[in-house]
Amino acid sequence: MQLVIAAVGHKMPAWIEAGFTEYSKRMPPEIRIHLKEIKPVERSGSKTAETAMALERSRIEAALPKGARIIALDERGRDLTSVQLSQYLTQWQQDGRDVALVIGGADGLDAQFKAGAEMLIRISSLTLPHGMVRVILAEQLYRAWSITQNHPYHRV
Known part of the structure; x- marks a missing residue:
């Protein structure tokens, strides 16, 4: 199984790339x-947020692995603890399908894309820079894995 973080945005600062x-x-x-x-x-000009998100949806869908479980990041998504994420990670591993975690652009994700996702999750109630979300998500996936392994990285 592979975890794909599909993120709208490019040319991130070096500290974002290093953290990820x-x-x-x-x-x-x-x-x-x-x-x-x-x-x-x-x-x-005439491009609305909805138009931009619809165009980005096409680009996102083209980048995702075929048959992957789609998890969309959204401010109205489910608020998971690290332990709950580790439980999902275990389920995903048992399922064997690739998992795509999708971070939208400045305007968010297209409503149709979110409706087709298997789950919506929220990283924080705070508004975060999109690049930072990549780092936080990668860290939380590592933390979730460490929980499943009883690794000392995650302390209660």
């Missing part, structure tokens, strides 16, 4: 984290 790389390289070979950056749609 740090946590993704800690993952074991059987559940690697892969990042797929999706170029955002520039909003100019």
